[in-house]
Each structure stands twice: as C-alpha cells, then as structure tokens.
Amino acid sequence: MDKKPHPDQKYIDALLNNDNQLxxxxxxxxxxxVLNFVKKNNGNEQDADDLFQESxxxxxxxxxxxxxxxTVPFGGYFYYIYKAKWLDKLxxxxxxxxxxxxxxxxxxxSQTIAIGTxxxxxxxxxxxxxxxxxxxxxxxxxxxxxxKLPRKQIMERLDYASENTVNQxxxxxxxxxxxxxxxxxxxxxxxxxx
Amino acid sequence: MTDNDYKQIDEYVNGQLAGKALxxxxxxxLTNKTLAEEVALYKDVGETLTTNYAYEKEDAELKQLFNxxxxxxxxxxxxxxxTINVEQDNTNIVQLKPVIEKNDSxxxxxxxxxxxxxxxxxxxxxxxxxxxxxxxxxxxxxSLIDNYYEPYALNITQRTGSNMTALIQAQxxxxxxxxxxxxxxxxxxxxxxxxxxxxxxxxxxxGKIDEAIATFQQVASGDSVxxxxxxxxxxxxxxxxxxxxxxxxxxxxxxxGSSYYAKAQELRNKI
Numbered sequence: 430m431d432k433k434p435h436p437d438q439k440y441i442d443a444l445l446n447n448d449n450q451l452x453x454x455x456x457x458x459x460x461x462x463v464l465n466f467v468k469k470n471n472g473n474e475q476d477a478d479d480l481f482q483e484s485x486x487x488x489x490x491x492x493x494x495x496x497x498x499x500t501v502p503f504g505g506y507f508y509y510i511y512k513a514k515w516l517d518k519l520x521x522x523x524x525x526x527x528x529x530x531x532x533x534x535x536x537x538x539s540q541t542i543a544i545g546t547x548x549x550x551x552x553x554x555x556x557x558x559x560x561x562x563x564x565x566x567x568x569x570x571x572x573x574x575x576x577k578l579p580r581k582q583i584m585e586r587l588d589y590a591s592e593n594t595v596n597q598x599x600x601x602x603x604x605x606x607x608x609x610x611x612x613x614x615x616x617x618x619x620x621x622x623x
Numbered sequence: 624m625t626d627n628d629y630k631q632i633d634e635y636v637n638g639q640l641a642g643k644a645l646x647x648x649x650x651x652x653l654t655n656k657t658l659a660e661e662v663a664l665y666k667d668v669g670e671t672l673t674t675n676y677a678y679e680k681e682d683a684e685l686k687q688l689f690n691x692x693x694x695x696x697x698x699x700x701x702x703x704x705x706t707i708n709v710e711q712d713n714t715n716i717v718q719l720k721p722v723i724e725k726n727d728s729x730x731x732x733x734x735x736x737x738x739x740x741x742x743x744x745x746x747x748x749x750x751x752x753x754x755x756x757x758x759x760x761x762x763x764x765x766s767l768i769d770n771y772y773e774p775y776a777l778n779i780t781q782r783t784g785s786n787m788t789a790l791i792q793a794q795x796x797x798x799x800x801x802x803x804x805x806x807x808x809x810x811x812x813x814x815x816x817x818x819x820x821x822x823x824x825x826x827x828x829x830g831k832i833d834e835a836i837a838t839f840q841q842v843a844s845g846d847s848v849x850x851x852x853x854x855x856x857x858x859x860x861x862x863x864x865x866x867x868x869x870x871x872x873x874x875x876x877x878x879x880g881s882s883y884y885a886k887a888q889e890l891r892n893k894i
Contacts (some may be wrong), residue, residue: 444685447681447684447685447688449688452688452692453692456692456695456696457696460696460697464697473699474697474698474699475697475699477697478693478696478697478699481689481693481696481697482686482689482693485685485689486682486685489674489685490671490674490675491674493673493674493678494670494671494674495670521778521794521795521798522795522798522799523795523798523799549671552667552671553671553672553674553675554778556668556671556672557672557675558779560672561815561816561817561847562815565845565846565847568846568847569846571672572676572848574669575669575672575673575675575676575677576673576676576677577673577677596630596633597626597630599633600626600627600629600630600633601626601629603629603633603665603668604624604625604626604628604629606668607624607629607661607664607665607668608624610664610668611664620660620663620664
C-alpha cells in the first residue's frame with residue numbers, strides 16, 4: 430500500500446499533540462454524522478459522545494505505535510472505526526445489531542486501515558485482560574517497564590537487590606503473560622494482523 | 624519457552640544484543656517459526672500496553688478536552704440540568720402564589736369560612752415551605768450525583784472456560800440493568816480488581832450502598848490500575864450516604880494523571 434500520507438494526517442498529528450484547534454475541527458466536521466448514525470441505531474446523545482471519544486482514543490493508541498501513516502481521508506477511516514465500536518457495544522448490551530447506515534461509504538483502503546486500528550484495540554483488550562491476571566508484583570513491575578522506566582530506576586523504586594534481579598523477574602513475568610495470551614482462544618484470530 | 628529464552632527475546636527487542644549473539648539470534652529467527660512468533664508477540668505486547676499505560680497524563684488532558692467539546696457538540700446533560708432548575712423555580716413561585724391569592728380573595732368576599740381559612744394560612748405557608756425544601760434540595764442532591772454517576776463499563780470479551788461464560792453472561796445482565804443477577808457472579812472473582820469495581824457498581828445500583836463502599840474501598844486500597852476509578856465511585860457512594868467529607872477525601876486520592884482527575888476536581892468543588 431502507498432505509504433504517502435494523506436493531507437488529513439494533520440488530524441492524526443493533532444490528536445497526538447493535543448492540538449485543541451484541530452481537534453475541535455474534527456468535532457465540527459464529524460459530530461453530526463456520528464450523532465445521526467447512533468440515533469438511527471439504538472443510541473442517544475450520550476452514546477454518540479462516548480463513541481466519538483472512544484473512537485478518537487482508538488486512533489490515538491494506534492498512532493502512538495509509531496509506524497502509523499494515514500493514507501486515506503480521515504472521514505472514511507473514522508467512520509469504519511466508530512461503526513465497528515458501536516457494533517461491539519450493541520453486542521455487549523444485547524441489543525439489535527443490524528446497522529442502518531448511509532450507502533456509498535465503501536472504500537477498501539479506508540476499511541483496511543480501520544480494521545488494523547480496531548484489531549489493535551482488540552489486542553489491547555486481550556493483553557490487558559491477561560495482564561490483570563498476573564500476580565500483583567508482576568503487574569507492578571511490568572507496568573513500570575511499559576511506562577518505559579529504566580531498569581535501574583525500577584530497581585530503586587521497587588527495592589530490588591540488583592538490576593539483574595529486576596531483569597530476571599521481568600523475563601519471568603513477561604513469559605507468564607505471553608503464555609496466558611497464547612492460550613486465549615482469541616489469540617489466533619488476532620495475531621500477526623495489523 | 625524458558626526464562627532464558629525470554630531473556631534473549633527481551634534483550635533482542637530492547638536492542639541489547641550485539642555482534643555474534645545478535646547474528647546467531649537473527650539466524651534462528653529465520654528458521655524457528657515459534658521463536659519468531661514469540662518475538663513478534665513480545666514486541667507487540669510491549670508497544671501496545673505502552674500506548675495505554677505510559678500516557679496517563681496525556682490521556683487525562685485529552686479526556687478533559689473531549690468532555691468540553693462533547694458538551695458543545697453533543698448537548699444533553701446541561702440542558703437536562705437547566706430544565707430541572709427552571710422547573711423547580713417555576714414550581715416554587717407558581718404554586719405558592721395562586722394558593723395565597725385565592726385565599727385572599729375568599730377573605731375579602733366576606734364568606735363565613737374566611738376566619739378558618741385565615742387560621743389555615745400559616746399552616747399552608749408552612750406546608751408550602753416544606754414542599755419547597757423537598758422540591759429544591761432532594762432533587763438537587765440526587766441530580767448532582769446522578770449527573771456524575773455512570774455505571775462502570777465492564778468490557779470483558781470471550782474468555783475460555785465455563786466460569787468465563789458465566790462472567791460474560793453476568794456482564795450482559797449488568798449492562799442491561801439486571802444488577803441482581805450479575806452481582807453473585809461478580810462475587811466469584813474476588814481477585815479481579817476490574818470485576819470487583821463492577822461488583823461495587825452493581826451493589827450501588829441495587830441500593831446496597833454500604834456493600835458498594837466496602838467493595839470500592841477494597842479495590843482502592845490495592846495497587847491495580849483501577850484504584851482511581853474505585854476512589855471515584857467510592858466518592859459517589861459516600862455522597863449517596865450524605866457523607867461529603869469522606870467523599871472529598873476519596874476524590875483527593877485521585878492522582879493528577881488519572882483520567883478521573885478533571886471530573887473529580889469539578890465534583891469536589893460542587894460538594
């Protein structure tokens with residue numbers, strides 16, 4: 430796929446840099462569309478507000494990974510994300526899952542990139558779920574590694590005897606986490622897809 | 624995979640392998656599919672959880688901005704709050720005046736029952752005052768909490784095993800408002816902080832505020848990522864019990880980097 434950024438990459442950068450003006454522009458351009466979509470599909474204003482926020486957060490988390498380039502218009506990409514999220518929500522709430530939508534929104538590239546973003550969210554949920562099942566000391570330790578704290582500082586903060594001990598504990602905890610994740614029935618569906 | 628394998632993977636992913644060790648490891652990656660898969664997962668788990676845990680401050684700022692824009696572009700709460708206030712004001716004035724004016728006109732008509740009505744006036748005034756107090760303070764107190772309270776959105780997906788199936792069912796019941804069915808299932812997961820947080824919410828919605836407080840306190844005293852959320856719900860439960868000082872103390876325990884920080888401060892100022 431062509432990796433040349435679309436001019437709408439500016440919205441991705443704005444979300445990453447908390448650019449209030451451009452983020453406001455996203456709301457100006459798309460809030461009405463999201464509200465109409467949600468109201469047509471079993472939801473209200475509060476649902477639309479939540480969906481808007483959650484979809485933007487999904488984009489931000491994907492973009493934080495560093496290898497993300499928006500090569501399509503933001504609107505189509507955003508549409509596929511909020512649609513997928515709303516379907517998920519309806520499923521959890523046990524409501525009807527037939528989506529009434531505007532026609533003519535299909536764009537393969539937008540959909541492909543959006544699927545990558547929603548899969549990233551699914552993987553995050555999978556990883557978090559098993560992370561929560563680790564022992565308290567593993568969670569505490571790994572959380573600091575995910576926050577990118579240098580191992581030396583982790584040693585000091587958690588009062589480990591040496592950096593080597595920290596590393597040994599990290600390897601064991603990460604190993605346990607990998608095993609839990611790989612045993613999950615959703616793992617095969619989610620692995621190796623981006 | 625052994626601890627030593629994960630040591631090598633960790634060093635490789637963090638760019639700490641060099642020279643022959645690096646060349647050997649990369650050669651293994653080309654032929655050993657299991658190892659390659661472990662490395663890919665190790666990398667992705669690290670990067671993905673980093674996007675969630677390393678940006679608490681940024682996320683709190685974004686949340687604040689989104690909430691502000693949400694109020695402008697998805698108007699709802701404020702409109703509801705205003706309507707309630709206007710209704711209360713109208714109720715107070717409109718109901719009080721006609722009662723008194725009507726009585727006054729009866730008095731001036733020289734009707735035989737006028738002295739009785741005159742005697743009733745202070746009683747009526749007292750009753751109306753009591754009504755006003757009820758109308759103003761009770762609904763106001765409720766709306767403050769209710770404007771802030773939203774049930775915690777548990778989102779557990781497709782776990783294996785029958786117990787997990789029960790949990791998924793309980794989650795479904797919880798989201799549909801059937802808290803009584805969900806609560807006993809949640810009780811079976813005492814070590815899962817997120818489920819316990821949800822259990823507290825279920826108890827709260829069933830009016831079991833003391834039980835909700837005990838559950839939130841337990842989660843808040845742990846070291847999970849749900850501590851700020853537990854303090855948030857703990858504060859709302861204390862408000863329900865009309866214990867504002869305790870509610871403030873719980874809100875004060877929410878750290879600045881938390882996504883609950885902004886609304887915690889906002890609520891604290893209103894208590």
